[in-house]
Amino acid sequence: xxxxxxxxxxxxDVESAVxxxxxxxxxxxxxxLHDDLMDQAPLRRGKETVYKKWNATIAILAGDTMFALAxxxxxxxKTEVIxxxxxxxxxxxxxVCEGQQYDMNFExxxxxxxAEYMEMIRLKTAVLLAASLKTGAIIAGAGERxxxxxxxxxxxxxxAFQLMDDLLDVYGNEEKFGxxxxxxxxxxxxxxxxxxxxxxxxxxxxxLTTEYQSREINPVTKVGKIKSxxxxxxxxxxxxxxxxxxxxxxxxxxxxxxxxxxxxRPLLAYCARLMERDY
Amino acid sequence: xxxxxxxxxxxxDVESAVxxxxxxxxxxxxxxLHDDLMDQAPLRRGKETVYKKWNATIAILAGDTMFALAxxxxxxxKTEVIxxxxxxxxxxxxxVCEGQQYDMNFExxxxxxxAEYMEMIRLKTAVLLAASLKTGAIIAGAGERxxxxxxxxxxxxxxAFQLMDDLLDVYGNEEKFGxxxxxxxxxxxxxxxxxxxxxxxxxxxxxLTTEYQSREINPVTKVGKIKSxxxxxxxxxxxxxxxxxxxxxxxxxxxxxxxxxxxxRPLLAYCARLMERDY
Numbered sequence: 001x002x003x004x005x006x007x008x009x010x011x012x013d014v015e016s017a018v019x020x021x022x023x024x025x026x027x028x029x030x031x032x033l034h035d036d037l038m039d040q041a042p043l044r045r046g047k048e049t050v051y052k053k054w055n056a057t058i059a060i061l062a063g064d065t066m067f068a069l070a071x072x073x074x075x076x077x078k079t080e081v082i083x084x085x086x087x088x089x090x091x092x093x094x095x096v097c098e099g100q101q102y103d104m105n106f107e108x109x110x111x112x113x114x115a116e117y118m119e120m121i122r123l124k125t126a127v128l129l130a131a132s133l134k135t136g137a138i139i140a141g142a143g144e145r146x147x148x149x150x151x152x153x154x155x156x157x158x159x160a161f162q163l164m165d166d167l168l169d170v171y172g173n174e175e176k177f178g179x180x181x182x183x184x185x186x187x188x189x190x191x192x193x194x195x196x197x198x199x200x201x202x203x204x205x206x207x208l209t210t211e212y213q214s215r216e217i218n219p220v221t222k223v224g225k226i227k228s229x230x231x232x233x234x235x236x237x238x239x240x241x242x243x244x245x246x247x248x249x250x251x252x253x254x255x256x257x258x259x260x261x262x263x264x265r266p267l268l269a270y271c272a273r274l275m276e277r278d279y
Numbered sequence: 280x281x282x283x284x285x286x287x288x289x290x291x292d293v294e295s296a297v298x299x300x301x302x303x304x305x306x307x308x309x310x311x312l313h314d315d316l317m318d319q320a321p322l323r324r325g326k327e328t329v330y331k332k333w334n335a336t337i338a339i340l341a342g343d344t345m346f347a348l349a350x351x352x353x354x355x356x357k358t359e360v361i362x363x364x365x366x367x368x369x370x371x372x373x374x375v376c377e378g379q380q381y382d383m384n385f386e387x388x389x390x391x392x393x394a395e396y397m398e399m400i401r402l403k404t405a406v407l408l409a410a411s412l413k414t415g416a417i418i419a420g421a422g423e424r425x426x427x428x429x430x431x432x433x434x435x436x437x438x439a440f441q442l443m444d445d446l447l448d449v450y451g452n453e454e455k456f457g458x459x460x461x462x463x464x465x466x467x468x469x470x471x472x473x474x475x476x477x478x479x480x481x482x483x484x485x486x487l488t489t490e491y492q493s494r495e496i497n498p499v500t501k502v503g504k505i506k507s508x509x510x511x512x513x514x515x516x517x518x519x520x521x522x523x524x525x526x527x528x529x530x531x532x533x534x535x536x537x538x539x540x541x542x543x544r545p546l547l548a549y550c551a552r553l554m555e556r557d558y
Contacts, residue, residue, distance in 0.1 A: 065377075
């Protein structure tokens, strides 16, 4: 959607962006196969994950195959843009792997800072949204300045999106969100909310770190206690403000393009829908 | 070496083949990282494997990163050949993954045929040699016919090479080969030698299958017994003949190019060295 919307935004031939859009979608799904194996996650989108339904070998090899196939799809576009979009695609792939490695490392570290967390989600999530948008722009034949602006827009949208994901995990509507609320708390995942709480309330809640990391406490009790600490510290609003600030930066980026509202509306509406989903 | 030799063979600018050659070498090493994890192999080239020295996550992500990096190296060549060599590269990557999946599947199957085995090693090993050679040819600007001939040459060399690998595992010189002789027998690996023995001697050695698959027997006793059955059935000579037949086919392919011996000698000498290595 991001590749196609961006291509359209810059007045490009959307048809020649379809195969690269499929390529990026395939790439994204390949990373899920490998991530679910590394995270030992049993479920994805309400269904058994590949490594769980089949086995680790099949998750690894199906993932590798999807990545190769993704590269082949990236080639099915206008010849003159192939070197540029292929290089961006594979550079982004490397960054996504780096982000996932940071995420894995964070699991066993207890000194993760908010700045490190933001850098991790920039790599793991935001660069792929940014690269999708830039790919559409390149195919449309947009200029260097436009390519760079739409990339930065994507980074800000991506960061806002991931923070919203963290927020919804604690404060979301379970039925609509499709995940159990509090999953990150139960797993002791170092999210933006947790790291912000540590920053804000380390002195008032001396047991916060130990409790959050503990897997001994009953899950329902744990979620209740942590959520009440988050509430006391105003974590919901603080996260909301941060999301809004990235969203505002993204809107500012788009305004720099100087395009009529009618042109930018479809992309912005799509991103808003990504963000505001069901809570 | 194969990319560069082939580029030189067809009179191309070897400098512009260096980055793609690095790309293919990186790809090959990426597959080793993932294969060693899937095979739970503790050692590679006499050193601890990545998953063993670090962990499974690092082996998966370092592998994925190397594959992305490999694709970036494939882009550093003459613009006009990029779409063709990238498509060949990623098509080959898919085939290599298919070959590895067949290899994994064969472990738990007891009805693997020689034809299936040859198809597995074609995918797992031969296509990468063939694609390396074809990549060099494409960069050199060789014609369709030449590209196709050198690819077929690579398939035959690749098959001969893998059969030689199987042969050396049983009959090789341990010191020079760098692996323990009989490793495939101890592991009960379905190699060309074993499948040929089954084909030849199923009636004379009714216990062959059970013994070969067994992990209960003392390794030294097992290797001794199986090797003596192989000897009785003339497996060494039969495998040797098969290797020679693929080698002859490869030589025939090269002769079709109609190039002077001085031109084809470096590539053939290199392939001969691959084949005859130390036994």
